[in-house]
Amino acid sequence: MFIDTHCHLDGEEFSADRDAVIQRAREAGCERIFLPAIDLKSCKTVFDVCNQYPDYCRPMFGLHPEEVRDDWRDQLSAISNWLSVNVQHSSPDAQKPIAIGEIGLDYYWSREFEQQQLEAFEEQVRWAVEMQLPLMIHCRKAQNEMVHIIKRYAHKLPGGVFHCFTGNEQEALQLLEFDRFVLGIGGVLTFKKSHLPETLAAVVPLDRIVLETDAPYMAPVPMRGNRNESAFIRYVITRLAETYAVSEDEVCKQTTDTATRIFGDK
Ligand SMILES: [Zn+2]
Numbered sequence: 455m456f457i458d459t460h461c462h463l464d465g466e467e468f469s470a471d472r473d474a475v476i477q478r479a480r481e482a483g484c485e486r487i488f489l490p491a492i493d494l495k496s497c498k499t500v501f502d503v504c505n506q507y508p509d510y511c512r513p514m515f516g517l518h519p520e521e522v523r524d525d526w527r528d529q530l531s532a533i534s535n536w537l538s539v540n541v542q543h544s545s546p547d548a549q550k551p552i553a554i555g556e557i558g559l560d561y562y563w564s565r566e567f568e569q570q571q572l573e574a575f576e577e578q579v580r581w582a583v584e585m586q587l588p589l590m591i592h593c594r595k596a597q598n599e600m601v602h603i604i605k606r607y608a609h610k611l612p613g614g615v616f617h618c619f620t621g622n623e624q625e626a627l628q629l630l631e632f633d634r635f636v637l638g639i640g641g642v643l644t645f646k647k648s649h650l651p652e653t654l655a656a657v658v659p660l661d662r663i664v665l666e667t668d669a670p671y672m673a674p675v676p677m678r679g680n681r682n683e684s685a686f687i688r689y690v691i692t693r694l695a696e697t698y699a700v701s702e703d704e705v706c707k708q709t710t711d712t713a714t715r716i717f718g719d720k
Contacts, residue, residue, distance in 0.1 A: 455483050455484070455485040455706060455710060456483055456484055456485065456665050456687060456691065456705075456706045456709060456710055457484070457485060457486045457487075457488070457664070457665065457709070457710055457713040458479070458484055458486070458487045458488065458665060458666060458667050458669075458684040458687055459488045459590075459615060459617075459638060459664045459665060459666045459713050459717070460488060460490055460556070460590065460615070460617050460618075460638055460640070460666035460667065460668050461487050461488065461489060461666070461667045461668070461669045461683075461684055462489065462490065462492075462496075462668070462669060462670060462671075463475070463476075463487055463489050463503055463511065463669065463684075464489055464491075464496060464499035464500045464502070464503045465499075465670055467670040467681055468670070468683075472503070475683045475684070475685075476507060476510060476684075478683065478684075478685040479683065479684035479685050480510075481685070482684070482685035482687070482688050483688070483706070484684045484685065484687065485710070486510060486511075486512060486713075486720060487507075487510060487511050487512070487684055488511075488512045488513075488514065488552060488553070488590075488717065488720075489503060489504060489511055489512065489513055489514065490514045490516070490518075490553075490555040490556040490590050490617075491513070491514060491515050491516055491518075491555070491556070492516075492517070492518035492520075492521050492556065493517055493518065493521040493529060493533075494517075494529055494532045494533050494536065497515045497533055497536060497537075498536070500513045500514070500515070501513055501549065504549040505549055508549065511549075512549065512552045512717075512720050513549050513550075513551055513552065514551055514552060514553040514554065514555040514556070514590055515533060515537055515551050515554060515555075516533070516554045516555045516556055516557040516578055516590070517529050517530055517533060517557060517574055517578065518556050518557065518558075518560075518592060519557070519558050519559050519560040519571045519574070519575065519592060520560050520563075522567050522570050522571045522574045523567060523570070524567075524570070526567075526570050526573070526574045529574075530574060530577060530578070534581070537551070551585075551587060552587070552588075552717050552718065552720055553582075553587050553588045553589065553590050553614070553615075553717060554578050554579075554581050554582040554585070554587050554588075554589055554590070555589060555590025555591070555592075555614075555615075555617075556590045556591070556592045556617060557574070557575055557578040557579070557589065557590070557591065557592065558575060558591045558592035558593045558596075558600060559571050559572065559575055559592075559593055559594075559596035559599055559600050560592060560593070560594045560595070560596065561594065561595040561596045562594040562595045571596075572599065572603070575600070575603060576603050579603060579604070579607050579611070580607070582607075582611055582612075582614070583607055583610045583611060586612050587612065588611075588612050588613045588614040588615070588716050588717060589611065589613075589614030589615070589635075590614065590615050590617055590638075591604075591614055591615065591616050591617060592617055592618070593616065597621065597625055597628065597629075601628060601629070604632060604635075608632055608634075611634065612634065613634030613635055613636075613715075613716045614632075614634070614635050614636075614716065615635065615636055615637070615638045615664055615666075615716060616629050616635060616636070616637050616638065617638035617666060617668070618638055618640060618642070618666070618668055618672070619637040619638060619639060619650075620642050620648075620650060621653070622649070622653060623653050623656055623657045626653055626654075626657050626658050627657055630657070630658065630662055634716075636662045636663060636664055636712055636716060637658060637662060637663055637664075638663075638664055638665075638666040639654070639663050639664070639665060639666065639690065639694070640665070640666045640667055640668050640672050640674070640687075640690055641667070641668070641672040641673050641674035641675075641678070641682060641686070641689075641690060642672060643674070643690055643693050643694065643697075644674040644675040644678075644689055644690060644693050645674075645675060645678070646675065651693065651696075651697045654694075654697055654698075655697050655698065660694075660698050660700065660704075660705070660708050660709075661708050661711070661712055662712070663694070663708075663709055663712065664709050664712050664713045664716065665687050665690060665691070665709045665713075666687075667682050667683065667684055667686065667687060668682065669681070669682035669683050669684065669686075670682050670683070673686055674686055674687075674689040674690050674693075675689065676689070677689065691705050691706060694709075
């Protein structure tokens, strides 16, 4: 059994066959799916899907760096109002957020909103400190800036995931210095040109990894190019077992233990 710690299952890519996707995930051994939000609208769709599958799906809330624009302050206050009204004060059965995410910095396409991204990220890191929730961090072309902010709060943060890690050994070591944080590993591990297997084997202990799809994106080989889904994590597990020369069961056990350490027993 394993956990998909990062899946955009609320996306419209899944609206026609979400039941079937979840059925296939269960059959593949996926015991939980965690859903990050990217903006106010997706906070609502994430919450709806999680309440539709309360024994299986768990929500996160936040503003993704690529969704940070001039109106970021309004977005954040709307998300935080919505959180306090609909989540914290709702019925005991309703889903509670398990993390703040996905949040971070992304300068891959543009630095137009660099300053706004920095401020929005830091404000949401403060939410995580206040609410004592782990972080789901998205970071592209901005690791030094991201690390700079996390360092200031690290001693007060319960932990988190550096999602979709694709960096080199030095970058991995820099992130692993945050001892309550781990790396999210998904389809990229299986790509033919990826150096990730060598990097992981060299410097990343198996107990500092959680599994993720980032579905519908990042489908692993041999499904590359298709819509990704949680059941496809089996291909990532196979590659991780080869990388660490352990059994697939061991990969499942360690990554599930790590996900439980970060997110609690969800
Ligand atoms: Zn994502």
